[in-house]
Amino acid sequence: MRLSPLPRQGRNLAGALLACAGNVRRPLSAACILTHRCNFRCTYCDIPDRAGSELSSDQWLSGLRELRDAGLLRASFSGGEALLRADAVSIIKGAKELGLTTSLNSNGWLTHAQLVELAPHLDLLMVSLDGPAAEHDAARRKPGSFARAIQVLREARALGITTTSITVLTPANLHVVEPILQLAEQNGYWAYFQPAYLECFGRDRGLQPGLGPQVLADISQRLVAAQSLGRPVGASPGYLRRLALTPGGSRCENCRAGRQFVTIMPDGTFVPCHLTADERTWPSAADHGFAKAFAQMPAVSPGGGCAISPYQELDLIFGLNPAAVRTALRRLLKPATAGQPH
Numbered sequence: 001m002r003l004s005p006l007p008r009q010g011r012n013l014a015g016a017l018l019a020c021a022g023n024v025r026r027p028l029s030a031a032c033i034l035t036h037r038c039n040f041r042c043t044y045c046d047i048p049d050r051a052g053s054e055l056s057s058d059q060w061l062s063g064l065r066e067l068r069d070a071g072l073l074r075a076s077f078s079g080g081e082a083l084l085r086a087d088a089v090s091i092i093k094g095a096k097e098l099g100l101t102t103s104l105n106s107n108g109w110l111t112h113a114q115l116v117e118l119a120p121h122l123d124l125l126m127v128s129l130d131g132p133a134a135e136h137d138a139a140r141r142k143p144g145s146f147a148r149a150i151q152v153l154r155e156a157r158a159l160g161i162t163t164t165s166i167t168v169l170t171p172a173n174l175h176v177v178e179p180i181l182q183l184a185e186q187n188g189y190w191a192y193f194q195p196a197y198l199e200c201f202g203r204d205r206g207l208q209p210g211l212g213p214q215v216l217a218d219i220s221q222r223l224v225a226a227q228s229l230g231r232p233v234g235a236s237p238g239y240l241r242r243l244a245l246t247p248g249g250s251r252c253e254n255c256r257a258g259r260q261f262v263t264i265m266p267d268g269t270f271v272p273c274h275l276t277a278d279e280r281t282w283p284s285a286a287d288h289g290f291a292k293a294f295a296q297m298p299a300v301s302p303g304g305g306c307a308i309s310p311y312q313e314l315d316l317i318f319g320l321n322p323a324a325v326r327t328a329l330r331r332l333l334k335p336a337t338a339g340q341p342h
């Protein structure tokens with residue numbers, strides 16, 4: 001009897017498990033930076049200064065198809081502000097039609113119409129939130145941006161999209177951890193936190209002054225305590241442990257960036273993570289196509305790791321850290337309990 005072949009998603013899941021267990025190169029997750037342009041100028045961010053050439057939507061979609069055929073399971077979309085591209089929704093829709101899990105990072109300046117269009121194609125929406133109204137609007141340099149971000153988080157949840165906030169912690173807003181957790185409880189989303197870096201594209205420049213080891217250990221301890229009380233802390237315990245040990249909680253040469261997850265810059269350059277973007281000339285999808293660009297990525301050079309929450313969570317998940325895998329599954333399975341984040 002001839003067994004019918006596993007459907008592609010089953011094959012890709014099985015391939016992913018083998019790749020994770022053996023720590024072999026396979027593109028499992030792609031962070032697609034659609035543009036560096038942004039309609040905001042946040043105090044801690046220099047990304048919009050990099051705005052330049054961008055792949056077309058056809059290049060993104062044919063490239064994601066190549067990666068999907070090579071094993072890709074997930075595509076996350078971000079910027080700058082990804083939705084400044086008129087074709088962002090259709091790229092996300094196309095990624096979903098390829099069978100990928102999709103997520104979008106946004107500053108929350110979305111319209112209701114964009115959300116309704118996105119809802120069937122988006123598994124997770126992550127909105128940047130820098131604190132309550134005064135702190136958020138000051139950091140974002142955009143009056144009214146807090147109210148709009150909260151409204152978008154509520155509307156997205158009502159449309160069935162799993163929602164999270166992400167808060168960049170700087171020496172100026174360390175006091176917002178508690179109010180952000182309260183907002184997450186009131187509005188039903190998961191709250192993530194990550195320390196600000198001096199420069200968005202340079203791991204060697206390190207964290208913002210004032211975010212020393214003692215401060216990070218303190219933040220970690222507070223989040224661990226909140227999590228143990230069942231509060232909506234999005235991070236996995238593994239990330240919080242690494243945060244408490246930053247710098248030194250992770251090492252770049254051990255990281256799965258570039259081996260199992262990759263960041264694709266707006267012009268098609270494949271980099272392990274955005275912090276390594278300036279270290280060397282990395283392969284470009286514009287020259288080689290997506291699958292070859294991934295296959296040709298050199299190893300990350302040794303370094304002191306990072307405290308970037310999404311990257312560290314992926315490193316833990318693909319390293320089959322049980323708590324990180326459980327945390328990720330909890331997001332995907334969307335528990336429907338009233339009042340709980342989904």
Ligand code: SF4
Nearest residue numbers: 252255273305306311
């Ligand atoms: S540890 Fe952080 S900076 Fe180093 S390669 Fe991984 S994601 Fe990049």
